[in-house]
Amino acid sequence: MALNRLLSFAHSILVDQFSAPDYGSRMEKSYExxxxxxxxxxxxxxxxxQMPLHYPRYGKSDYEKMEEWKVDMLxxxxxxxxxxxxxxxxxxxxxxxxxPDQY
Numbered sequence: 001m002a003l004n005r006l007l008s009f010a011h012s013i014l015v016d017q018f019s020a021p022d023y024g025s026r027m028e029k030s031y032e033x034x035x036x037x038x039x040x041x042x043x044x045x046x047x048x049x050q051m052p053l054h055y056p057r058y059g060k061s062d063y064e065k066m067e068e069w070k071v072d073m074l075x076x077x078x079x080x081x082x083x084x085x086x087x088x089x090x091x092x093x094x095x096x097x098x099x100p101d102q103y
Contacts (some may be wrong), residue, residue: 002095002103009082009092050075056097063094 009044058066058075071089075082075096082092
């Protein structure tokens with residue numbers, strides 16, 4: 001179930017971004033960071049997305065008590081974005097990063 005949700009979410013993002021005529025402006029928006037200064041934003045634009053080296057090592061209990069800023073940072077680090085309540089973000093992160101028997 002969680003894998004199906006993740007795959008459908010990833011598919012909708014890819015189809016939306018790559019089929020849109022304004023792909024460049026969408027990429028600009030994906031690099032927006034409210035708490036970053038101008039220099040950091042420029043570095044992020046130049047680097048693009050880089051997959052982190054390690055898989056997150058959090059358990060279900062860690063995700064359940066994780067603060068919103070930390071969930072957002074974790075999702076952003078892996079190139080994922082998710083709008084919704086804190087509980088929905090936690091649920092999405094657990095579905096994305098935990099194996100089915102851990103969830």
